[in-house]
Amino acid sequence: MEYLACDNEKEKNKIFRERIEYPFMKLAENLIHTFKFYNFDYDSKTVQKEVVGFMVLNMHKFNPDKGKAFSYFSVITKNWFIHKVKKQQKRINP
Numbered sequence: 001m002e003y004l005a006c007d008n009e010k011e012k013n014k015i016f017r018e019r020i021e022y023p024f025m026k027l028a029e030n031l032i033h034t035f036k037f038y039n040f041d042y043d044s045k046t047v048q049k050e051v052v053g054f055m056v057l058n059m060h061k062f063n064p065d066k067g068k069a070f071s072y073f074s075v076i077t078k079n080w081f082i083h084k085v086k087k088q089q090k091r092i093n094p
Helices: 009-034 044-057 069-092
Strands: none
Touching (some): 009 044, 044 069
16 A cells, blocks of 8 residues: 555655565565466466566555455455466467
């Protein structure tokens, strides 16, 4: 919430690096390995960074009154992975 409320770009980057980046990277890594999302054309670190970008873009949709951030980001990230895997499978097997 602090990240979203901040207007200063420098301060926002500091908050992201110090408090958000590592948990998002770890969450993405855990989801990749837990659900075995290995079917991508590029390495897992690249996928992990792409997922973190997706989470940052959707951070504004999180509502703390509806639940915990971990649950919200786990669900949207898992759905992102499922969508990407299906899209890639369609491309490979038309």
